[in-house]
Amino acid sequence: MSRDTFSCALPELGSDRPVTVRIRPQVINLLVGAEAPSYSFDLSGRLIGAFVAGRNYRRGFDNRVLEKWSGANAARQRRWLSAAEAQTFLTGLYDLAGRVAGQVGDLRLAVLRKWDWPALQADAARFAQVYRPVSILPPDQYLALVLQATEGCSYNRCAFCDFYRDRPFRVKSPDELRAHIEAVRAFFGPALALRKSLFLADANALVAPMPRIRGWLDVIEEARLLPAAGIYSFIDAFDVHRKTQADWAELAGRGVRRVYIGLETGDDVLLRFLRKPGSASDVVDAVTRLKAAGVAASAIVMTGIGGDRYAAGHVTGTVAALNTLPLAAGDIVYFSPFVDHPGSEYGQLAREAGLRALTEVEVAAQEAAIRAGLRPYDPAHPPQCSRYDVREFIY
Numbered sequence: 001m002s003r004d005t006f007s008c009a010l011p012e013l014g015s016d017r018p019v020t021v022r023i024r025p026q027v028i029n030l031l032v033g034a035e036a037p038s039y040s041f042d043l044s045g046r047l048i049g050a051f052v053a054g055r056n057y058r059r060g061f062d063n064r065v066l067e068k069w070s071g072a073n074a075a076r077q078r079r080w081l082s083a084a085e086a087q088t089f090l091t092g093l094y095d096l097a098g099r100v101a102g103q104v105g106d107l108r109l110a111v112l113r114k115w116d117w118p119a120l121q122a123d124a125a126r127f128a129q130v131y132r133p134v135s136i137l138p139p140d141q142y143l144a145l146v147l148q149a150t151e152g153c154s155y156n157r158c159a160f161c162d163f164y165r166d167r168p169f170r171v172k173s174p175d176e177l178r179a180h181i182e183a184v185r186a187f188f189g190p191a192l193a194l195r196k197s198l199f200l201a202d203a204n205a206l207v208a209p210m211p212r213i214r215g216w217l218d219v220i221e222e223a224r225l226l227p228a229a230g231i232y233s234f235i236d237a238f239d240v241h242r243k244t245q246a247d248w249a250e251l252a253g254r255g256v257r258r259v260y261i262g263l264e265t266g267d268d269v270l271l272r273f274l275r276k277p278g279s280a281s282d283v284v285d286a287v288t289r290l291k292a293a294g295v296a297a298s299a300i301v302m303t304g305i306g307g308d309r310y311a312a313g314h315v316t317g318t319v320a321a322l323n324t325l326p327l328a329a330g331d332i333v334y335f336s337p338f339v340d341h342p343g344s345e346y347g348q349l350a351r352e353a354g355l356r357a358l359t360e361v362e363v364a365a366q367e368a369a370i371r372a373g374l375r376p377y378d379p380a381h382p383p384q385c386s387r388y389d390v391r392e393f394i395y
Ligand code: SF4
Pocket: 153, 154, 155, 156, 157, 158, 161, 162, 163, 164, 203, 236, 262, 276
């Protein structure tokens, strides 16, 4: 057994269920018995994930816990634990982890002994001081280091989107970003090792003028925070055109690897209904420009949006738009089932228009229909196609 792997027995688990601890360069794994339960922690000792009794758990920095499992017909199920459930769950697992750390005695495991419920709650309060709420990230960026170079969305009026309605759009100065980075660095501590990419948030951060972005990138480089995997960000198609081709090439040269664009739908009639500016052809132009400059792209399609009324046009238009995008390996097409929230502007519009919301089965069928129509631009190197379920987002 290497010096990074340890085993111990806890009386209540019995000698046939030893606990194995592995200390890796970015995470600490703890495994009870041969297979489960299992727990992963970052190098600050914060829980990243757990697998207990056939269910997966993730803890967010805001101290909420998301539970996920496969239901009937392998359908993905999920729910947020209540605060009381989260307290019981986290208290129990940190009690176990703390006792294991005590038995093993390796100093690197001391981080597992500092967490109890009050400490976790204090940590969530600290997170709220360092960040505005991190409202959403693309699924491949859940483990990114988020830097909020801007706050909010520069548009903020799409009927279906309430991610940033709680804050006005604000572009930070390089000095503000420097202060934010110091706070972020102190918050993460050794857990920074797990963060392999950098996500420039919130929405549309790259809409900032080039001199401002250059200032941010200088600050990020000074702080030695530019990770090997580079920089990622959301942008809307209508904002891509505000930069020249030379600007985008410069950003690619300074580490911007991929940007995520909400196509939502290839049906311009539906886009108008959603109050989203621009058109599907703007997305085609934007992705073409980005790719020519050496920046990868992700197009996000919202399935189920527009209900029964728009379903046929949504499928036809979206297939047509996606088949015009020069997407290849390194790019991603995301399918994001639309989630309506009580009191949303979209809900009001849908009621007024008499739309029937699609069922989960119909939404899945819509995604399948769009996927079936895809003809990759480069068949030998097609883009990745994945599900983007905003109900599973956690940071
Ligand atoms: S969909 Fe994009 S542009 Fe529209 S409000 Fe949301 S973040 Fe802003």
